[in-house]
Amino acid sequence: MLSNLIQGFGSILHDPTIFLFMAIGVVAGIVIGALPGLTSTMAMAVLLPLTFSVPSHLSFPLLLSVFSGAMYGGSISAILINTPGTPSAAATVFDGYPLAMKGHAGKALATSTIASSMGGLISVILLSTISPLLAKFALRFAAPEYFALAVFGLSIIASISTQNLIKGLLAGLFGLVIATVGMDPISALPRFTFGRSELLGGVAFIPLMVGLFAIPQCLVEMESIFRTDETLKNIKSELLNWKELLYIAPTILKSSLIGAFIGAIPGAGGDIAAFTAYNEAKRSAKRGEKFGSGELKGIAAPESANNATTGGAMIPLLSLAVPGDSNTAVLLGGLIIKGLQPGPLLFTKQAGLVNTIFASMFVANIFMCIIGLLGIRLFIKALNIPKKIIVPVVLTLSVVGSYSMNNSIFDVFVTILFGIIGYSMQKVGIAASPIVLAIILGPMAENNFRRALIMYNGSLAFLYTRPITIVLLAITIFTLVSTLIKQHYARR
Amino acid sequence: MKKVSIFILSLIVVSTLAFAGGTKEVKFPERGKSxxxxxxxxxxxxxxxxxxxxxxxxxxxxxxxxxxxxxxxxxxxxxxxxxxxxxxxxxxxxxxxxxxxxxxxxxxxxxxxxxxxxxxxxxxxPGVIVVAKKNKDLDVVKMLKDPSYVSGGENPNFYLLAIEAKTGVKHKDIPYGGAAERIPAVLGGHVDFAVINIGEGKGQVDAGELIPKAVLSDKRIPALPNTPTLKELGIDAQMxxxxxxxxxxxxxxxxxxxxxxxxxxxxxxxxxxxxxxxxxxxxxxxxxxxxxxxxxxxxxxxxxxxxx
CATH class of the missing domain: 3.40.190.150 (Bordetella uptake gene, domain 1)
Structure with missing residues (x-):
């Protein structure tokens, strides 16, 4: 099956304009990903009408380049301004920002660039080799398995709340409460919507994210906005050396596998993958690795995992015609507009296009690595921009971003409300990331728990009779216990 | 003075024209608009x-x-x-x-x-009833009249409600978010059947992984000329x-x-x-x-x- 990839290279070499389209796509993706509130889904949706007029061997590489670039771009703002550009970069903040504050922004960005591209490349290789196998495995996930996966994801809250477990759990509970807003997916009754149709689909996620991360960060910066010389003094622009590369390599490999695997499961995307990979890297940490205060592995893990979901999410899209996440849902639309029906036959009937997709994803990740590494010196300059300039710019972009997601002024108010909540939380030392995890995973846990109950006529037998569910729940218990023991000893 | 009278005169001319044009000649859409x-x-x-x-x-x-x-x-x-x-x-x-x-x-x-x-x-x-490949030979009417078959749907599932209104048989219906969740549930064998729109599952139907059993319409649809309507099979449910x-x-x-x-x-x-x-x-x-x-x-x- 690797021959598909090679044939794909042959076909994209025929038309060099593809490379131009892809370079533009990667750069646009990085910029969009880096801006809080603008996401790859939105960018791809804007570009979707292009698939009408531009031939598919050009339009799909462009869309895929934007997809990959944005997944990486989110880490730049996470590292430099403590604000994840996309939900998938929320876990990159933990170690990326502290490392940048120590003056090693160059190292942090280089790690995220290399990890992102490697994650992407590994996932493309998996996509072009074992995609039918992974697709088959993904089909074995029914409601009980999804429920167990969500519970496992929620258990990560414990391990990312090392400072204060109670505050972490509080934030997680708050997130779960927010996640109940909207139409109850099982009985189709509105919950806590106060008669607003904007809330029927739940609190819009991107505006909420922008409110929880970007706005509080701006407010905190504003407290010292007129104190001059607040910018970092000695920013070293050195990148990674070979020793450090070798040091993060195993983490990248492991996290990429986690990412590709999670991406292949429909409904689980880059955000869940990034948190899971971070959790695993932290769990398997050796003595002396300080996660949470600028550990390179803490950047490499989430960044390689979230980019590995790009290839992973393509697996159910191409082989099952089921989008793995919101980005691939847009791609599905593009395929349908072109009259190309994804599914098992796509590989034989449209082998040319499939090969082009594989090859262009591969090349997009290489472009991303080159452009990213070349751009680091430029990105770092953001740290030298005076706060009086950068704070208003980020605030404006945040509002524009949250409006443009659904073209809705209601969403802007969501951003402002959660901005105030986020700022107050920061003041009392409650982290925002457990809320993000809970909002992503809460509905997944609830819906699938209720679905499983219907499947089993109200019995809880699904918790202990299904192999995958048992394994997932066992991992959850193992993670929780080992984290608690570690925290216990760490406190002594 | 002259200027004013010309102005008034032209006003009168324009307004009479406008009223004369009241023979319902609507100019739509105007050039330059969108x-x-x-x-x-x-x-x-x-x-x-x-x-x-x-x-x-x-x-x-x-x-x-x-x-x-x-x-x-x-x-x-x-x-x-x-x-x-x-x-x-x-x-x-x-x-x-x-x-x-x-x-x-x-x-x-x-x-x-x-x-x-x-x-x-x-x-x-129209809704299309689909089953997984392993249930290819299942008799669809029998299936719809046997409450032990589980449907993958949503709440409310108007397709299933339309069928049930005719058969009087209630099926267990597991609510999913949409076709993107229903189709894998059928393929993975987690439910027995689902009602989808053909556009949502054509790739799987062409590959023989999903088998269309019946269409909830008055006439057969061009995309599935060999699939009978439910009406032909004696259950006149359309949705x-x-x-x-x-x-x-x-x-x-x-x-x-x-x-x-x-x-x-x-x-x-x-x-x-x-x-x-x-x-x-x-x-x-x-x-x-x-x-x-x-x-x-x-x-x-x-x-x-x-x-x-």
């Missing part, structure tokens, strides 16, 4: 795809550009609320989908099709996902007529037909009046199903 279609669903979905194809083929007939704006949320209610508030001058339209009827009945929205003028119905994708165009309440009749004519022409373009067929959407044209009647019938049927 028509906006508010799609209440996300780009990439079925409604969005139909709207974009329609816009492409209607532009030459209207002579002005048509822009698609996606305003998502609330199962369509957010976009429709926006469209209902727009100026009723024909320059803002919206795409209708079944929720414009059902949401008001379910108490999820204050607006329904009566809050708009209907322009025309464009397509209607589909339909789409059409609507305009804000109060849009002048003449403008609706111009729009209807132009979009009807688009519907008959060979290019449009081909694009719809490729994407496995079934074209079903209904005029402005028939479309309204159709939605009224849907409303009655659904109220009955939900016992309201």
């Amino acid at each position: 028509i906006t279609i508010i799609v209440p669903y996300a780009p990439g979905g079925g409604t969005d795809a139909v709207a974009r194809m329609l816009a492409k083929y209607a532009e030459p007939h209207l002579g002005v550009p048509i822009t698609i704006i996606n305003k998502t949320g609330g199962g369509g209610a957010v976009g429709w609320a926006e469209a209902a508030k727009a100026r009723p001058d024909g320059y803002t339209l919206t795409m209708f989908a079944p929720n414009i009827v059902t949401y008001a009945i379910m108490g999820l929205s204050d607006l329904n099709y009566e809050s708009f003028e209907s322009v025309l119905m464009v397509n209607n994708d 589909g996902a339909w789409r059409g165009l609507g305009a804000p309440k109060g849009t002048p009749k003449e403008i609706i007529a111009i729009l209807e004519t132009a979009f009807t022409k688009a519907l008959n373009e060979p290019g449009f037909k081909e694009a719809m067929e490729k994407a496995a959407f079934t074209i079903e044209y209904k005029s402005s009046g028939d479309f309204y009647k159709f939605m009224k019938e849907q409303e009655v049927a659904i109220k009955k199903m939900l016992g309201k």
Whole structure:
């Protein structure tokens, strides 16, 4: 099956304009990903009408380049301004920002660039080799398995709340409460919507994210906005050396596998993958690795995992015609507009296009690595921009971003409300990331728990009779216990 | 003085002309303006795809550009609320989908099709009952009359309710988020059958992984000429996902007529037909009046199903 990839290279070499389209796509993706509130889904949706007029061997590489670039771009703002550009970069903040504050922004960005591209490349290789196998495995996930996966994801809250477990759990509970807003997916009754149709689909996620991360960060910066010389003094622009590369390599490999695997499961995307990979890297940490205060592995893990979901999410899209996440849902639309029906036959009937997709994803990740590494010196300059300039710019972009997601002024108010909540939380030392995890995973846990109950006529037998569910729940218990023991000893 | 009298004279001439022109000669659409279609669903979905194809083929007939704006949320209610508030001058339209009827009945929205003028119905994708490959030889009528078979649906599942209204047999229905979740549930053997639209599962149907057993329509559909309708099999249940165009309440009749004519022409373009067929959407044209009647019938049927 690797021959598909090679044939794909042959076909994209025929038309060099593809490379131009892809370079533009990667750069646009990085910029969009880096801006809080603008996401790859939105960018791809804007570009979707292009698939009408531009031939598919050009339009799909462009869309895929934007997809990959944005997944990486989110880490730049996470590292430099403590604000994840996309939900998938929320876990990159933990170690990326502290490392940048120590003056090693160059190292942090280089790690995220290399990890992102490697994650992407590994996932493309998996996509072009074992995609039918992974697709088959993904089909074995029914409601009980999804429920167990969500519970496992929620258990990560414990391990990312090392400072204060109670505050972490509080934030997680708050997130779960927010996640109940909207139409109850099982009985189709509105919950806590106060008669607003904007809330029927739940609190819009991107505006909420922008409110929880970007706005509080701006407010905190504003407290010292007129104190001059607040910018970092000695920013070293050195990148990674070979020793450090070798040091993060195993983490990248492991996290990429986690990412590709999670991406292949429909409904689980880059955000869940990034948190899971971070959790695993932290769990398997050796003595002396300080996660949470600028550990390179803490950047490499989430960044390689979230980019590995790009290839992973393509697996159910191409082989099952089921989008793995919101980005691939847009791609599905593009395929349908072109009259190309994804599914098992796509590989034989449209082998040319499939090969082009594989090859262009591969090349997009290489472009991303080159452009990213070349751009680091430029990105770092953001740290030298005076706060009086950068704070208003980020605030404006945040509002524009949250409006443009659904073209809705209601969403802007969501951003402002959660901005105030986020700022107050920061003041009392409650982290925002457990809320993000809970909002992503809460509905997944609830819906699938209720679905499983219907499947089993109200019995809880699904918790202990299904192999995958048992394994997932066992991992959850193992993670929780080992984290608690570690925290216990760490406190002594 | 002279200037003023000329001015007054020209005013009189212009106003008489304007009144004389009252023989209902509406100039629509005016050159330089553009028509906006508010799609209440996300780009990439079925409604969005139909709207974009329609816009492409209607532009030459209207002579002005048509822009698609996606305003998502609330199962369509957010976009429709926006469209209902727009100026009723024909320059803002919206795409209708079944929720414009059902949401008001379910108490999820204050607006329904009566809050708009209907322009025309464009397509209607009837439900298709699909099973996994391993159940290829299952007798569909037997399956629908045996309550032990589990359906993968949603709540409320109007397809299943329409079938159950005819058979009187209740199936266990596991609610999923949409076809993207229902299809894997059938493929993975987690449910026995599901009702989908053919466009959502064509890839799997062509590959022989999903087997279409029956169509919930009056006539067989072009995409599945060998699949019988449920009506042929003795259960006359019909239900589909339909789409059409609507305009804000109060849009002048003449403008609706111009729009209807132009979009009807688009519907008959060979290019449009081909694009719809490729994407496995079934074209079903209904005029402005028939479309309204159709939605009224849907409303009655659904109220009955939900016992309201």
